[in-house]
Amino acid sequence: xxxxxxxxxxxxxxxxxxxxxxxxxxxxxxxxxxxxxxxxxxxxxxxxxxxxxxxxxxxxxxxxxxxxxxxxxxxxxxxxxxxxxxxxxxxxxxxxxxxxxxxxxxxxxxxxxxxxxxxxxxxxxxxxxxxxxxxxxxxxxxxxxxxxxxxxxxxxxxxxxxxxxxxxxxxxxxxxxxxxxxxxxxxxxxxxxxxxxxxxxxxxxxxxxxxxxxxxxxxxxxxxxxxxxxxxxxxxxxxxxxxxxxxxxxxxxxxxxxxxxxxxxxxxxxxxxxxxxxxxxxxxxxxxxxxxxxxxxxxxxxxxxxxxxxxxxxxxxxxxxxxxxxxxxxxxxxxxxxxxxxxxxxxxxxxxxxxxxxxxxxxxxxxxxxxxxxxxxxxxxxxxxxxxxxxxx
Ligand code: FNR
Numbered sequence: 347x348x349x350x351x352x353x354x355x356x357x358x359x360x361x362x363x364x365x366x367x368x369x370x371x372x373x374x375x376x377x378x379x380x381x382x383x384x385x386x387x388x389x390x391x392x393x394x395x396x397x398x399x400x401x402x403x404x405x406x407x408x409x410x411x412x413x414x415x416x417x418x419x420x421x422x423x424x425x426x427x428x429x430x431x432x433x434x435x436x437x438x439x440x441x442x443x444x445x446x447x448x449x450x451x452x453x454x455x456x457x458x459x460x461x462x463x464x465x466x467x468x469x470x471x472x473x474x475x476x477x478x479x480x481x482x483x484x485x486x487x488x489x490x491x492x493x494x495x496x497x498x499x500x501x502x503x504x505x506x507x508x509x510x511x512x513x514x515x516x517x518x519x520x521x522x523x524x525x526x527x528x529x530x531x532x533x534x535x536x537x538x539x540x541x542x543x544x545x546x547x548x549x550x551x552x553x554x555x556x557x558x559x560x561x562x563x564x565x566x567x568x569x570x571x572x573x574x575x576x577x578x579x580x581x582x583x584x585x586x587x588x589x590x591x592x593x594x595x596x597x598x599x600x601x602x603x604x605x606x607x608x609x610x611x612x613x614x615x616x617x618x619x620x621x622x623x624x625x626x627x628x629x630x631x632x633x634x635x636x637x638x639x640x641x642x643x644x645x646x647x648x649x650x651x652x653x654x655x656x657x658x659x660x661x662x663x664x665x666x667x668x669x670x671x672x673x674x675x676x677x678x679x680x681x682x683x684x685x686x687x688x689x690x691x692x693x694x695x696x697x698x699x700x701x702x703x704x705x706x707x708x709x710x711x712x713x714x715x716x717x718x719x720x721x722x723x724x725x726x727x728x729x730x731x732x733x734x735x736x737x738x739x
Contacts, residue, residue: 352689355661355682358698362433362688365542367535369519370432374684378511379632387628387659390636394668395730399714407710409703410449411718413676414500414598414620414653416472419449420703421676421718422666424683425627425657426476426502426602428555429568431459433688435550441687442470444695448703453502453678454557456489457575461556462496471497476602478504479587480578485561490594492557499597502622503588506603508581511630522572588616600655602678603630605640607647610654620653620675627658627680638672645673663705667713671725 352358363371377384409420424445431437438452438460445452453474454465465473475493480486493501519535520528536543555562555571562574592599601613602622613621623644625634637658645654656669657678669677686695710716713725 352686352694352698353701355685355698358682358685358689358694361690362685365539366433366688367532367539367542369516369521369532369535370429370542371688372515372519373429373513373521374427374433374681374688376513376515377628377632378513378630381628381632383625383632383634383636384628386636387625387638388661389659390638391659391661391665391668393731394638394672395727396664396668396671396709396713397725397727398712402714404711404714404716407707407716409706409710409718411676413451413655414600416451416500417449418451418676420663420666420706421670421674422699422702423451423474423655423676423678424453425678425680426453426455426458426474426504427680427684428455428457429459430455430684430687431550431556432546432553432568433684434691435546436460436464437546437550437687439465439468439470440692441683441695442473443468444687444692444699446470447696448699450699451500454498456557457555457571459550459553459556461559462492462498464556466496472499474498474500474502474600476502476504477591478507478575479580479583479591480575481580482561482578483590485558485578487594488561489557494595494597500600501591501595501597502600502602503591504602504626505583506605506624506626506630507579508583509579510576511626511632513629522569524569585612585616588613588618592617604644605634605637607643610644610647614648614651618652620655621648622678623654623656623674624678625658638668641669641672641674663702663707664709666702666706667709667721667725670718670721671723673723 352361411421438458442452451474453476455476456478475498520531565571599618600620601618603624604610604621623637623641637656641656653675655676656674660677660679666677686698715721
């Protein structure tokens with residue numbers, strides 16, 4: 347079977363699904379509502395047609411670049427993914443090690459399992475830290491100070507989650523229901539995955555939101571943590587709070603979850619060095635546009651005032667080239683890194699990232715560009731691209 351030697355993101359996703367309990371693989375794979383935006387994200391990249399060029403000197407193609415001032419082996423960073431430490435034993439540490447080995451940034455989620463200090467002690471910094479705004483600003487301040495002390499210099503502030511989206515797969519699996527039936531369902535899922543129970547369930551403890559462990563006294567399990575975090579999400583956050591945040595954080599600030607040109611301009615006015623065009627991987631408002639379709643108008647709105655990263659549905663090195671051709675400075679990937687991690691831990695993720703880098707190099711070679719900075723709309727086959735370039739839907 348194809349996935350015995352996983353190669354593509356899709357191969358890793360199938361392998362991950364065969365290793366994880368169902369409620370976890372659904373948590374990773376799923377989106378909001380009917381998952382229209384989730385599907386649209388993938389499809390929109392596939393619709394971006396590239397130009398094949400020949401007899402250009404493409405000796406020594408180079409994928410290295412910088413992302414918000416940090417040197418990278420390729421223009422890609424691992425997106426923040428909550429609960430990644432449930433997908434592999436101490437998963438965030440393994441993923442950060444793989445990212446470091448390949449030379450790309452890793453972003454630790456506010457709701458990661460491993461705390462900031464565990465990553466610092468593992469010697470994988472500098473990692474990026476992702477922040478959700480919590481009602482208690484004292485907790486936010488303390489988190490930012492810990493992130494700084496742990497060597498983080500890039501803060502990814504997520505702005506598209508005033509409240510968590512409706513994820514029907516999670517509801518079907520009884521997540522957060524707390525009923526006897528929901529507990530039974532979970533036990534049945536766990537019984538079908540003894541390898542995960544041994545490796546991650548038992549040997550990967552503690553399973554709490556590590557960076558918040560001091561803030562949630564008395565909470566022993568993930569359900570209690572999740573209930574606390576859900577009650578702490580602050581839907582009253584506005585642009586004025588970004589000024590407050592800017593004053594708290596001396597490092598680089600990225601705003602993640604921008605999908606509108608006016609919002610992109612506001613992000614630049616607030617002093618963000620970069621933004622991430624994102625719909626949270628189709629997990630928030632189902633029915634919003636694919637990120638590939640929104641990217642060009644946001645790039646145009648921002649100009650050279652900030653770096654523009656994009657995520658959602660990027661599934662290969664070729665997709666990285668497509669994103670750069672549409673004007674992005676780089677990409678974030680979410681599910682693909684988690685799939686590889688769940689499929690085979692640090693080594694599988696390092697293999698996948700190295701393969702993506704080779705794929706990007708090869709795609710640049712055949713598109714006739716030698717440097718990341720040389721990738722522009724000239725790489726697009728405009729005669730075949732009907733949906734991109736000026737699309738704003
Ligand atoms: C996420 N995402 C996310 N974003 C964030 O800012 N903080 C978080 O804690 C999480 N958690 C999270 C969990 C899971 C399981 C997924 C799939 C996603 C969103 C993530 O950072 C990113 O925007 C998307 O995953 C990008 O889409 P792809 O690459 O997964 O298609």
